[in-house]
Amino acid sequence: MQSTANYLWHTDDLLGQGATASVYKARNKKSGELVAVKVFNTTSYLRPREVQVREFEVLRKLNHQNIVKLFAVEETGGSRQKVLVMEYCSSGSLLSVLESPENAFGLPEDEFLVVLRCVVAGMNHLRENGIVHRDIKPGNIMRLVGEEGQSIYKLTDFGAARELDDDEKFVSVYGTEEYLHPDMYERAVLRKPQQKAFGVTVDLWSIGVTLYHAATGSLPFIPFGGPRRNKEIMYRITTEKPAGAIAGAQRRENGPLEWSYTLPITCQLSLGLQSQLVPILANILEVEQAKCWGFDQFFAETSDILQRVVVHVFSLSQAVLHHIYIHAHNTIAIFQEAVHKQTSVAPRHQEYLFEGHLCVLEPSVSAQHIAHTTASSPLTLFSTAIPKGLAFRDPALDVPKFVPKVDLQxxxxxxxxxxxxxxxxxxxxxxxxxxxxxxxxxxxxxxxxxxxxxxxxxxxxxxxxxxxxxxxxxxxxxxxxxxxxxxxxxxxxxxxxxxxxxxxxxxxxxxxxxxxxxxxxxxxxxxxxxxxxxxxxxxxxxxxxxxxxxxxxxxxxxxxxxxxxxxxxxxxxxxxxxxxxxxxxxxxxxxxxxxxxxxxxxxxxxxxxxxxxxxxxxxxxxxxxxxxxxxxxxxxxxxxxxxxxxxxxxxxxxxxxxxGAQASPPPMAPYPSxxxxxxxxxxxxxxxxxxxxxxxxxxxxxxxxxxxxxxxxxxx
CATH class of the missing domain: 1.20.1270.420 (Substrate Binding Domain Of Dnak; Chain:A; Domain 2)
Known part of the structure; x- marks a missing residue:
């Protein structure tokens, strides 16, 4: 058991471990309230004094529902090591969510949107306070369940964070290699000498990799043998990536690099959401910092997605369910154009039913007048089209084989x-x-x-x-x-x-x-x-x-x-x-x-x-x-x-x-009239x-x- 003046924990209750600290589940000695304590190891004290206290200062400056709260800074009784007492997130990290077999191919659409909303809100608070995180990854995004059963995600681990304005640069290297910006990867992982300075956009690259991981269940850049086994190819993939590509892979040893401009078919996100998300990923996964979006544009584009409403449309002729993302203030004409883009059914040929009744949609009317839909109760689009049904990849193609011998891992x-x-x-x-x-x-x-x-x-x-x-x-x-x-x-x-x-x-x-x-x-x-x-x-x-x-x-x-x-x-x-x-x-x-x-x-x-x-x-x-x-x-x-x-x-x-009144009566007819x-x-x-x-x-x-x-x- 270890303790501070007000908190107590056991070293078996390990929540996470990094290069400079370990995080444990702890309790308040008086109230029994569960908290997380971050205990720094000997290595952390070898860092300069200003680096050691930077995390305390950053956390004290921040106060947002999507950032893990700092309750206190205390010291252990014997060694007088610094201990950060923080909010405890009982549902693990986004990484633990993604490692669950249920999410092997990415999060469901509703959950992904929750992640996007929380990460964007947390990062916006960081930028408002001039903070760069420098270690964004699923393992540093914690999850807890709200009172109404909804997921809440919070940014954590500010050990690498520092204050940095949009036009400032830094030269020190932090982060996790799969999520590192290629320029930082070159120096930190490949150990190549270079005199590059880094700006706040390095966080955008890490966010792009994280969002891709959340959407698909896998990393966007995968050399043959894996990112940590083939580091040179990993660097090649990230630096040679063509404009617009959001993923790259090497399928066989010494094989060519293959690029993807769309999310994989196994992804659970609808085509409607993918069409909004892919351009954002393409512009923040940009190796040249001059071409990469800034945070202002990133926040504007992601907020645009989050402010949209979803209209579920089932194309009866095609037998396909579509998610149409529009703004509530858009007109029906804009909605019909969005339907046209996904179904190829021109607006003049679109007819709709909802719950058995014909819906006559006037193009000039606000889309707010469209009935509230769900995936099980969509608008039904009636048109002449060839049935094509749901497109999917056979899960049997993704089933690995057991090795004959016993290998537990x-x-x-x-x-x-x-x-x-x-x-x-x-x-x-x-x-x-x-x-x-x-x-x-x-x-x-x-x-x-x-x-x-x-x-x-x-x-x-x-x-x-x-x-x-x-x-x-x-x-x-x-x-x-x-x-x-x-x-x-x-x-x-x-x-x-x-x-x-x-x-x-x-x-x-x-x-x-x-x-x-x-x-x-x-x-x-x-x-x-x-x-x-x-x-x-x-x-x-x-x-x-x-x-x-x-x-x-x-x-x-x-x-x-x-x-x-x-x-x-x-x-x-x-x-x-x-x-x-x-x-x-x-x-x-x-x-x-x-x-x-x-x-x-x-x-x-x-x-x-x-x-x-x-x-x-x-x-x-x-x-x-x-x-x-x-x-x-x-x-x-x-x-x-x-x-x-x-x-x-x-x-x-x-x-x-x-x-006839003035004339004489006519002779009798053989057939009287x-x-x-x-x-x-x-x-x-x-x-x-x-x-x-x-x-x-x-x-x-x-x-x-x-x-x-x-x-x-x-x-x-």
Whole structure:
């Protein structure tokens, strides 16, 4: 046990160790509060006095939620060594988070954004106080969990920090070699004499490497054999890196250097976030300090990302979920352009559904009016595009092999790599199932919209047909048209014939729409059946079961690697564990391929066929709607012409009646005609009916126009 006046700790409770100090978990003697104490070793006292006290002075100057707090500076009782009493972060460092197999391929997007926000805020506070850290790395970014369960990251270890303005330089070398700026690496690691001075941008290089590491789970610059085994190639990669490249690797011994300008496909960050992040990495991982961004631009660009909101958009035709990063004050037009960039669907062809309802987005309106979305409840983009589905790398390609002999360290590393690939397979399996669920849900909504269109169009067609049938079939119209006077009017007969033709067209349209409704209902039943099959899928549970068993063996390997060796029986158990671990990994990957990937690919093919049917049905309904509208318009014109003709005939009958009152009664006809008074009344009533029918047809046209206002998708 060791102690100061107010704090007590045991040397077994080691949290971290560096060249000049060790950090332990300690307790306040009175309150029992957990703290971290940094105890300096003999080497630290060999440094100049101003260097020794620099960390105390820097920490006293800083006060920010993303920087580990300094509570006190005390001395141990016997040796009177200086002890820094600091805030204790119970969840380890960002490095320990990244070393977990779950994060072998980088952090999830939400967690990465938390890291970015905390690091940027902490670094901004440092620059406001004129401090350069000089040892930024995941191991010096501590994590604790807030009261609401959220992660909070804090910068720590200011042993290399010093005050430095933007235009000042320093020549001393500090830091961890994988995260060192190449100019510092050249002198500190390669031991090459050079007279370069360094500025505050060296922290930006370290931040760039750290952010890349957090996003991908690996370092950006990797020579064959690893950064610490091939230092000359490591230096070459960082100094020869082309502009815009954010990573470089040497795949084989003495092989060529390969450059990357994008984050790897295994990265968990969405393409929307990657498009914002990659330019920042490219400009702070710049070896020439004159070309590298300054902190002002770095803070401006990272703040721009952090101030954006995410709109989740599922492209139904492509079967891909997109994260669209926009500012709340942007317009819908800017949002649509961002969607266009990721989906290649032009704004004029973008149609959206949200929770089953059509969303009409006005380009000039603020994006704040877009509904709140999540990954499980996105906007559904409806367009004509070829399904491509989720792009991913097969986790089996990243599974290392165990060496035949027992090597505790190598076996641990292999198990960790295999387990990391297993967790990647689990994430992908969930993403594939979620993608199928979004496909089914989106298609169901589209078909519901089409069914509603069918119902409205059918209602209009049947209403028009009813009016036409009733007008053509009235006894009064028949009795009137049966008179010799009207039979002689060829125009009236032609108009009536045209009304019959229009009624037949509307009847066929009604029948066509009814058949379309039945087809959509059949497709929907098929969709529900497929959706139920996906819900019954148990591949996720099978993969999770394998992972749980593998994780148990992995933890055993983790403990064993710290031991100098194993006894005979323990070694036999270790060998059996390796065999079982390999079998579990093989089973996991088999389930992933056969139960997840193959079913997903089959689902994509079926989805493409269904989408073609939906587009054809929609275009067909559009044509039928146009036919109904045309029939209504023409029927309105015919009714108006017939109404006018009837008015003229009525007027003629009135004139004939006036003349007939003065003339002698006509001889008896072989077939008596209706009395002229009744005939006149019939004509007047029929005229009024024609006017009402024309008015109803006009109303129908207005309804159809509203139905046709929703833009149709482009022709395939």
């Amino acid at each position: 190598a076996d641990y590393n292999t198990a960790k790599g295999v387990l990391g690939a297993g967790y990647q397979a689990l994430r992908l399996a969930r993403a594939l199932l979620d993608g199928q669920e979004l496909m089914f849900r989106g298609l169901h909504w589209v078909m519901e919209v089409l069914q509603a269109t069918c119902r409205r169009t059918l209602e209009v067609a049947r209403t028009s047909l009813l009016y036409l049938s009733s007008s053509l079939g009235t006894e009064r119209f028949s009795s009137v048209t049966g008179t010799p006077e009207i039979q002689e009017l060829k125009a009236a007969a032609e108009l009536r014939s045209r009304l019959r033709t229009l009624a037949e067209v509307l009847s066929r349209c009604s029948q066509n729409i009814t058949e379309t409704q039945e087809s959509l209902s059949s497709l929907n039943r098929e969709l529900v059946k497929s959706r139920d099959q996906v819900h019954e899928d148990r591949s996720i549970q099978q993969i999770q079961c394998c992972l749980d068993k593998m994780n148990f063996i992995y933890k055993q390997f983790k403990k064993s690697r710290m031991r100098p060796g194993l006894g005979y029986n323990e070694e036999q158990i270790h060998k059996l564990d390796k065999v079982n671990f390999s079998h579990l990994a093989k089973r996991l990957l088999q389930v992933f391929q056969e139960e997840c990937v193959q079913k997903y690919q089959a689902s994509l093919v079926t989805h493409g066929k269904r989408m073609r049917v939906v587009h054809e049905t929609r275009n067909h309904l559009r044509l039928v709607g146009c036919s109904v509208a045309a029939c209504n318009t023409e029927a309105q014109g015919v009714q108006e012409s017939l109404s006018k003709l009837l008015e003229e005939l009525s007027h003629q009958l009135l004139q004939d009646r006036a003349k 209706p009395p002229r008074k009744d005939l006149l009344l019939h004509m007047q009533e029929l005229c009024e009916g024609m006017k009402l029918l024309a008015s109803d047809l006009l109303d129908n046209n207005r309804i159809i126009e509203r139905l046709n206002r929703v833009p149709a998708p482009p022709d395939v």
